[in-house]
Amino acid sequence: MTELGLWLIDTDQPDGVADELWQLLDAAERARAANADPELRRRFTVARGAVRQLVGARLGVHPAEVVWRRGPNGKPEVDGAAGLRVSWSASGRLAVLALAEGRAVGVDVERIHEARTAERMAARWFPFEEARSVAEPAEPAERAARFTALWCRREAFVKAYGGRLAQSFGVSVAGPSPVLVADPGRLGEGPARLCDVPVPGPFRAAVAALGESPIHVNLHAWKVN
Numbered sequence: 001m002t003e004l005g006l007w008l009i010d011t012d013q014p015d016g017v018a019d020e021l022w023q024l025l026d027a028a029e030r031a032r033a034a035n036a037d038p039e040l041r042r043r044f045t046v047a048r049g050a051v052r053q054l055v056g057a058r059l060g061v062h063p064a065e066v067v068w069r070r071g072p073n074g075k076p077e078v079d080g081a082a083g084l085r086v087s088w089s090a091s092g093r094l095a096v097l098a099l100a101e102g103r104a105v106g107v108d109v110e111r112i113h114e115a116r117t118a119e120r121m122a123a124r125w126f127p128f129e130e131a132r133s134v135a136e137p138a139e140p141a142e143r144a145a146r147f148t149a150l151w152c153r154r155e156a157f158v159k160a161y162g163g164r165l166a167q168s169f170g171v172s173v174a175g176p177s178p179v180l181v182a183d184p185g186r187l188g189e190g191p192a193r194l195c196d197v198p199v200p201g202p203f204r205a206a207v208a209a210l211g212e213s214p215i216h217v218n219l220h221a222w223k224v225n
Contacts, residue, residue, distance in 0.1 A: 134146050194207075
């Protein structure tokens, strides 16, 4: 069994917190934040700064000293940290970070989509059984939540392989959590484990790890230092 550490990060923080976390960002992160509107800039800064704090604490280095490198399709890794694998995602005021030792991971969080958009996207992109499960009779909010949960699984699955979303559309990620996906299709070789992550508010989240052995999720809330 692999222990996965997951941290929920509330990115709606006061300007003073965002200003402190800004000091931890590298030049590329600051340039990206500078092009966003004030709310998005603050949320981005808090998410990336919190990620740096958590990864730095894991490695025993100052958060500003964490160096990212990018793998295939932009998958982030920690430069010089053999064995530590990372993934993060953000939506609205919520960000999620996943950390694991020696096992590639992917994580995704999404605000629940609007119901009509969700059904159209499921019909177009999801395997038949998944699309049918989204369209099953229920209140619109429930159908939207079903879609968003499946979408998060798919995004997390793709991120774990370092692939592209289009490569996953022929693969089913449905079933009771946790799910073992035995054949990733065009994404790569070997199975992956998928697990839904309980998150607050109008969000859904999921995490994936490559390999067949089970995963255990240790869920934490990031706290402002």
